[in-house]
Amino acid sequence: MQQGITIGNVSQASGVKVPTIRYYEQIGLLPSPPRTEGNRRSYDEGDLERLTFIRHSRELGFEIDEIRTLLSLQDQPNVSCEDADAIASKHLADVKLKIASLTALQHELERMVEGCSHGRVETCKVIDILADHGKCRFHGE
Amino acid sequence: MQQGITIGNVSQASGVKVPTIRYYEQIGLLPSPPRTEGNRRSYDEGDLERLTFIRHSRELGFEIDEIRTLLSLQDQPNVSCEDADAIASKHLADVKLKIASLTALQHELERMVEGCSHGRVETCKVIDILADHGKCRFHGE
DNA sequence: CGTACATCCTCTAGTGACTAGAGGAGCAAG
DNA sequence: CTTGCTCCTCTAGTCACTAGAGGATGTACG
Known part of the structure; x- marks a missing residue:
């Protein structure tokens, strides 16, 4: 047993x-x-x-x-493993897109955090960028 | 009005x-x-x-x-915008981790799809790699 | 003016992939 | 024998929506 x-x-x-x-x-x-x-x-x-x-x-x-x-x-x-291959391939395409999107996001966030003068919200880029979409370089996904 | x-x-x-x-x-x-x-x-x-x-x-x-x-x-x-800064900074760290993890995943998937000989599942690396964790180079997140 | 159709309203329930908690039973160590 | 851990089932909650029912309103055209 x-x-x-x-x-x-x-x-x-x-x-x-x-x-x-x-x-x-x-x-x-x-x-x-x-x-x-x-x-x-x-x-x-x-x-x-x-x-x-x-x-x-x-x-x-x-x-x-x-x-x-x-x-x-x-x-x-x-x-045939074509099905498995198809699933993985599709997923690979998704992953590449996601990476591109996240990389753009990373730059955006870096720009935000660097831009923040640690002063008041009035001059804070974090809020600023989020509030005004035109100032933002991120257009992912 | x-x-x-x-x-x-x-x-x-x-x-x-x-x-x-x-x-x-x-x-x-x-x-x-x-x-x-x-x-x-x-x-x-x-x-x-x-x-x-x-x-x-x-x-x-x-x-x-x-x-x-x-x-x-x-x-x-x-x-003060320190709170906003903190939120964005924390998020930035998360994003960097996620990108690293996804990049490792991308390589893994590429290896999978390239390795697939379009034959039978027995020789298909997609299944193979997923089944046996030791063969996998991805250890993210 | 009537009628078709788009848009709006509220409400409930479903999604994915779990996670949390209640309330109880089994099991191993001291 | 009791303490405490792991296990059991079951229900309900999470997040950020999304779908659908069933009905009211607004608009464009003839």
Whole structure:
């Protein structure tokens, strides 16, 4: 009888919080594990890998539905990976846009903070720039 | 009798959607405007500026509560702008972190998509990298 | 003047991806 | 045996909106 992994341990090992694991089970992203006599969830190595996969995908900014597709692809490895490729490519385009937008934002914020003379709001560029859109160089996203 | 601006026009002019404007009013971010005889909201130039300020701040990634603080600072211009400065500075730090994280992610995704041989999932790096955290160079945020 | 249609109103409920809390049961150590 | 930790289920809350129902009003045209 090989002992299963508790939810607390699988949480620690995967980096996914306990309530989040239960949430993933609830939305069908993670299969319901068997229970012990005392009704505790009992996970195995496969669950741990799946959870790590999920966490990592979330960190990379994939949405739950995308992860669902990715996981189903992983489950049947003889189909073409064009779908997975498409998801990642689409995501890559998004990420590039986001970086461009955030970089513009960074310059804008730097300009704001540098411009702030630490005096009164009347002369503070932070407020000024936010109030008057014409003075702003940020036009991202 | 100067005619007010309709919610639709103030929406167009500010770039904030109509339901969002009503939502902002509901949460007290935008003051309740006077109504016409027919119970329509009647905005003025000041409201338009405030909405533009809000939209721009949201675009820059400020949270509603931060905008609330910013707006209250704008309303009383003889206090120090250190608070506004602090908010913007904190936000700038966040943005820099996010950019670094997203850039790492970009490289990761590029590596994924380039590595995909357009064959079967078994040899697809997209799945591979997501499944095995050790193969991944992304450790952001 | 009538009628079509756009715009407006309020209200409730839904979204995504969790997070928090209540209220209780099981389990391991001292 | 008791203390305290982890676990269980369930409901409700978060943020910043968004969608939709069901109805009133305003405007343009014939």
